Amino acid sequence: MxxxxxxxxxxxxxxxxxxxxxxxxxxxxxxxxxxxxxDHPFVALSLLVFIAVSAIPVAFFLIFVIxxxxxxCMGVIVVEGVVISVGGIALLCALSGLGVLSLAxxxxxxxxxxxxxxxxxxxxxxxxxxxxxxxxxxxxxxxxPPVLDPSNKNTKSE
Numbered sequence: 001m002x003x004x005x006x007x008x009x010x011x012x013x014x015x016x017x018x019x020x021x022x023x024x025x026x027x028x029x030x031x032x033x034x035x036x037x038x039d040h041p042f043v044a045l046s047l048l049v050f051i052a053v054s055a056i057p058v059a060f061f062l063i064f065v066i067x068x069x070x071x072x073c074m075g076v077i078v079v080e081g082v083v084i085s086v087g088g089i090a091l092l093c094a095l096s097g098l099g100v101l102s103l104a105x106x107x108x109x110x111x112x113x114x115x116x117x118x119x120x121x122x123x124x125x126x127x128x129x130x131x132x133x134x135x136x137x138x139x140x141x142x143x144x145p146p147v148l149d150p151s152n153k154n155t156k157s158e
Contacts, residue, residue: 019025028034037044 020029029038037047
């Protein structure tokens, strides 16, 4: 077991050397925050534990935000589709109603036209026909010789 522990210790030291020689870690450790954390290991450990533990809720929150954003985009598309569909159906109903209404109004106006023209022809035609007939009778009486009635001839000769 001691050989395994020594190998593990060597791997640990090599990993720590790799971390300590990283340029980002060196620049962080030279900063004021890095020096403070190096001087106060309890605070550094508490901060490390906090970051590790808070990674799961932050990940869930980010997943929630991304999923709700995707759902909202899809929901807007679906809601817009529904609104456009309902609007199209309402427009179709309104246009159908206007078509039926225009047919009804055209029918009523046609019936009124036919009825009024018939009434006007009924009222004005007899008067004009009577005047034409009277004019025709007068012209016939003036142009033709009087017709003698045979019964009148008999009465004169007697």
